[in-house]
Amino acid sequence: MKTVRLREGKERSLLRRHPWVFAGSVDKGGGDSGETVRVQAADGRFLAWAAYSPRSQIRLRVWSFDEAEHVDAAFLERRIAAAVALRTRLPIASDGVRLIHGEADGLPGLIVDRYGELLCAQFLSAGTERWKGAIADALLAATGCARLYERSDSGVRTLEGLAPVTGWLRGDGTTGVTIREHGWRLAVDVAQGHKTGYYLDQRDNRARFAELVRRFGAQRVLNCYCYTGGFTVAALAGGAAEVMSVDSSAPALERARAHVADNGFDAARAGFADADVNAYLREQLKAEARFDAIVLDPPKFAPTAAHAERAARAYKDINRLALKLLAPGGLLFTFSCSGGVGAELFHKIVAGAGIDAGVDGALLARLEAACDHPTTLFFPEGEYLKGLAILSR
Numbered sequence: 278m279k280t281v282r283l284r285e286g287k288e289r290s291l292l293r294r295h296p297w298v299f300a301g302s303v304d305k306g307g308g309d310s311g312e313t314v315r316v317q318a319a320d321g322r323f324l325a326w327a328a329y330s331p332r333s334q335i336r337l338r339v340w341s342f343d344e345a346e347h348v349d350a351a352f353l354e355r356r357i358a359a360a361v362a363l364r365t366r367l368p369i370a371s372d373g374v375r376l377i378h379g380e381a382d383g384l385p386g387l388i389v390d391r392y393g394e395l396l397c398a399q400f401l402s403a404g405t406e407r408w409k410g411a412i413a414d415a416l417l418a419a420t421g422c423a424r425l426y427e428r429s430d431s432g433v434r435t436l437e438g439l440a441p442v443t444g445w446l447r448g449d450g451t452t453g454v455t456i457r458e459h460g461w462r463l464a465v466d467v468a469q470g471h472k473t474g475y476y477l478d479q480r481d482n483r484a485r486f487a488e489l490v491r492r493f494g495a496q497r498v499l500n501c502y503c504y505t506g507g508f509t510v511a512a513l514a515g516g517a518a519e520v521m522s523v524d525s526s527a528p529a530l531e532r533a534r535a536h537v538a539d540n541g542f543d544a545a546r547a548g549f550a551d552a553d554v555n556a557y558l559r560e561q562l563k564a565e566a567r568f569d570a571i572v573l574d575p576p577k578f579a580p581t582a583a584h585a586e587r588a589a590r591a592y593k594d595i596n597r598l599a600l601k602l603l604a605p606g607g608l609l610f611t612f613s614c615s616g617g618v619g620a621e622l623f624h625k626i627v628a629g630a631g632i633d634a635g636v637d638g639a640l641l642a643r644l645e646a647a648c649d650h651p652t653t654l655f656f657p658e659g660e661y662l663k664g665l666a667i668l669s670r
């Protein structure tokens with residue numbers, strides 16, 4: 278068993294059960310990519326069993342803080358079974374479910390989404406890469422699913438020194454599946470879609486949006502960064518007369534258009550624009566358009582805290598434009614999925630946008646990722662999606 282010794286004082290975060298050790302905290306020792314190592318303090322005390330990642334700044338990701346635990350296939354089976362069992366007890370109004378949410382489920386770097394009977398996984402760390410076969414078997418055993426598709430094509434793999442990989446890990450056949458979210462029919466393609474195919478984290482916020490569109494009688498709705506139209510369907514279900522959906526991805530827009538028809542809504546109620554959102558918002562302002570409800574769900578502008586300042590300007594800009602486009606008493610659902618921009622900072626950014634737009638608003642709700650994407654006590658960095666539901670005045 279290989280050992281990694283930390284520098285004096287660098288054991289503190291592990292003692293607080295934080296699952297990461299950065300390269301600068303390592304004194305000596307190491308292992309192969311993804312190999313399980315024994316992590317000890319400068320004085321030799323046991324701290325954790327962790328996966329070693331020789332190329333990553335996050336040099337160690339903890340599997341277990343229990344010295345008696347063996348990191349083997351049975352260990353992974355237990356962790357995976359526990360995560361799957363937790364989901365059966367959570368209020369999830371869909372058969373599209375985040376089964377494994379990385380560190381929050383004690384499986385650093387592993388993301389698994391279930392779409393009906395189809396599983397889709399991302400192996401984003403050296404440790405999960407090394408245990409891929411055992412993880413795949415455990416996933417099938419815990420879920421009863423027969424098919425598992427791999428989407429390890431996220432850029433963060435590069436930081437671990439891992440090449441992108443996609444394809445069937447278990448089973449084969451069509452990569453398309455239709456899920457039911459709040460009773461809506463949504464098609465997902467695990468091979469073609471973004472990430473694992475769909476943004477499950479916004480599930481509850483889509484239902485909330487439908488409810489508020491109905492409550493406030495919003496007629497003209499603008500869905501920015503619509504992807505495959507989850508919020509578009511929500512707005513139509515909430516009774517909106519017309520919904521304009523904007524995205525820069527043509528295949529996503531095509532899907533969004535199909536979703537309107539698949540859910541029995543009149544195509545005349547839905548418009549689509551293949552455009553850059555920022556440019557689109559400016560055009561609409563020039564044309565003096567107004568909307569009763571707007572969704573802003575942009576991609577991650579700040580991958581890390583180091584990008585927070587530039588990201589803040591980008592968030593402020595689109596929020597300023599959106600607030601100006603809102604009719605009085607209009608509803609804004611605005612989000613950031615940047616880990617580097619905390620909820621408090623995001624609130625400040627949107628407040629700044631309100632000052633510039635000359636629009637105040639009442640916070641109806643603070644929004645976050647659905648409960649199958651948990652944040653844990655010991656790993657607050659896991660919190661990434663935050664949003665505000667604002668009623669302008």
Ligand code: SAH
Nearest residue numbers: 476502503504507524525526553554574576
């Ligand atoms: N709200 C969606 C998820 C949005 S993901 C849902 O509920 O499913 C972010 C989307 O922004 C992606 O579909 C991506 O294609 C789109 N996008 C990224 N940059 C963009 C830009 N500058 N203008 C328009 N769309 C953009």
